[in-house]
Amino acid sequence: MPLDPPPLLDDHDRMRAVSHPARWRVLQELWNGNTLTSTDAAALVGLTPSAMSYHLRRLAALGLVEQAPSADGRQRPWRASTDGLQMTGQPDAALGGTMMQNFAADISRALAIPAPPEGDPRPWPANFGHRRVRMTRTESKALYSEISAMIGRLEEAGAGRAERGEEETEAGEPVYRYDVFWAAAASEDDGATT
Secondary structure (H helix, E strand, O other): OOOEOOOEEOOHHHHHHHHOHHHHHHHHHHHOOOOEOHHHHHHHHOOOHHHHHHHHHHHHHOOOEEEOOOOOOOOOOEEEOEOOOEEOOOOOHHHHHHHHHHHHHHHHHHHHOOOOOOOOOOOOOOOOOOOOOOEOHHHHHHHHHHHHHHHHHHHHHHHHHHHHOOOOOOOOOOOOOOOOOOOOOEOOOOOOEO
């Protein structure tokens, strides 16, 4: 089943809802293609199943997760209903700090995965880039548009392979996931976007 495109979260309350560390961690697992019951998700983040059930219902209300079919009729698994999310707007300092802590935890989990053994052609699971680029607001918007368009084309290609029942990747090749954090700020000296 192809996933819906990421919803655009543009108000403060919705950003706050997904910035909760337990919700964010569970979303990462679900976006990786896993299904989790409330009990599974609770164990993952150290909450009670009833507390996690509340969080999953809140994520469902935002359109990010949905109930998955149950194999035995008793379990109530959850799955991602989207392949990620996009956020716009400027969070306040507390919310922005929480979101950055969640992103840092994601990076830490990626770094904790050991490199493949010598001679294994699979790549290490992460590449990082941090660049300061001086550009105008128009150039910044154009760059964001180009990156979004490329990601959209790759999502469509992957969805097409899934609909045709083709393998996602070549044998032994990992499925890649990209998390893009886009920050633009006016520099103090000339107002150019960095």
